[in-house]
Amino acid sequence: MEEFIDGKIEDGNREMASTEKFSKLLEELKNCSVTEQKMKIEEMNRLIDVMNEKEFHSVVTKELFDQMEKMIEEEKLTMENAILLLKHMGYCNILKGIYIEDFFFSSLNRRFRKMIVDEEQKKEGNDEKLFIDLIECYLLLDNRFSSDMYPICVPCLLIVALNKEENEETQKEVEMALLALSYIGYWAIEQKLYLNEIKTIIEYHQEHHNLTRLAYQSAWSFLVCRSYYYKSLEDVIVNELHFSREAAKELEELSKSVDWKRKEERMGKTERKTMDIILRWIGFIHHLFNRFHLENEEYVGLFSDLVDVFRASRDNHDEVGKKCVILFNESANNLTVEVDDLLKSGAIDVILEELHRPTLNKGLAFESLKFFYILSLRFGGKENDEMKEAKRKELKRKMLEKMEEEGYEDIFISFQKTNMFYFDDDSGFIHL
Incomplete structure (x- = not known):
């Protein structure tokens, strides 16, 4: 009886790495009945689920796709079973954010492209399910199509x-x-x-x-x-x-369905998928802020939910926290976002909290300090308009009070007077 344990397979009396087991099953496909082949592919899909990025790239290669194309050509692998494996590869490819490069260069890519065009030209006489399956595999595995x-x-x-x-x-x-x-x-x-x-x-x-x-x-x-x-x-x-309303609602509801106290490697499949969707939303919102202008209350609502996600994730999910802070950095650097939006949403508070933690993650610390450096630049000049200048001074006062409460007032002031250098994660100097 085989059991999955931390990305490995317990096979009898010895452990077999998931990549080794995957390759072994691939070879076995050539000499199986259609039913046995499907069962082995379902096992291969379970192996893909537990692979990390390095393992995934080591098995999902041009050689794999070329081998599958040859097996299809020689009728040693049915198209239905090939699609079962390829769809799951593509699904994990996107959710894990790994991105497969080799499919584009493979003979299997050329076969699928030709089959899609041929099926489309048949019009009413085509195999609709096959047509959809081919398109999904084609898109899930390669986003560089013509x-x-x-x-x-x-x-x-x-x-x-x-x-x-x-x-x-x-x-x-x-x-x-x-x-x-x-x-x-x-x-x-x-x-x-x-x-x-x-x-x-x-x-x-x-x-x-x-x-x-x-x-x-x-x-x-x-x-x-x-x-x-x-x-x-x-x-x-x-x-x-209503993008901002919907994105905020999704983040809030997704966050509630995750046990943030559990480390990622201890999460179940459903919970890991939820985490992947949260990361997709954060990355997606990040890109969107560079494109669109939202109303102030919309920024506040969206930032508030991102703050909640950041707080919940900070002990066991540094990647989520870092993405949140980077997004706040981009927002602070975006003049269409008011500093007041960041204050009201709690974004400034949560980043100050991060700097107070007894054990600082270097990447998060760097991004947190960068956030306050960017804010200091926002307060550096003077506005010609009297009302705008009064608002700038009031916001700066609020910022200084908040920094003083947390013991960071001198750092914030020094950002405005000196050229600041920080260490990055590789111990190299970065000038902000």
Whole structure:
């Protein structure tokens, strides 16, 4: 009986690394019945779940994809079973933020691309399930596909995502379709191919809550990426679909479903997935702040939920905390964000708390000090407008009082008088 233990397999009397077991199972696929093959692939998928980034990259290679293409060609691997493995690789690729490079260069990529085009040309005579599966694998494993594939791939997956049935199987299909779309990245796609559909998907969920958490975040991600080429989408995203309200609500609800006292390696599969979605939201919000302007109360609401996530994560999840502080740094550096928004939301308080911790994480300490350096620059000059200047002075007074309470007033003042240097995580000087 085999059991998964910390990324390894207990196999009889000896431990076998997950990568070694994965390679062994891959070789065994060539001489199995279709049913046995499926069982082995399901085991390979479980192994992928527990792999870290280094292990994942060591098995998910161009050689693997080329080997699979050869096995398909020689009819030693069924397309159905190949898709079962490839979809899971792509799913983990995106959720873990690992990013597979080798699929683009593989013979399997060329086979899938040709099959997609061939199926699309069949029109009514095509195998719809195969067509969708091929597109999802293609997008999940490689976001560098050419623009001539957009009119084929995007409408097809949006049709899947528009399915409003709420049974578990449909929800999984919708989630996979939207996740694949979210991986397209920052490419220009004609609005007629997606805008009405993606708005319908988001608005319907806001009313009926039919999507999974990951599916909903993926729908938003796909739409916001399009705004890099179409500024007109800002009004749709910010005002029609109420991005800040929805993102704050999702962060709050996701955070409640995580036991933050448990270290990541001790979390179950569902909890790890929730953590991955939280990290996707934080990264997504980070990029969004450089694109759109929100109202002050919207910034405060969103920052408040990020503060709660930061506080909850600080003991066992440094990566989450660091991403939150970096996001606050970017916000402080963004002149459309008022310093008062950071004060009211508690962002300044939580970063001061971080500097008071008995054991400082160097990366977090660096980002925290950088945050206050950026704020000091915001207070460095004078405003020509009397009302703005009065507001600047009042905010500076509040900041100095808060820093004085925590014992950091002298540091804050020195930021404004000297050129500051800090050590980074590699013990190298960085000039801010």
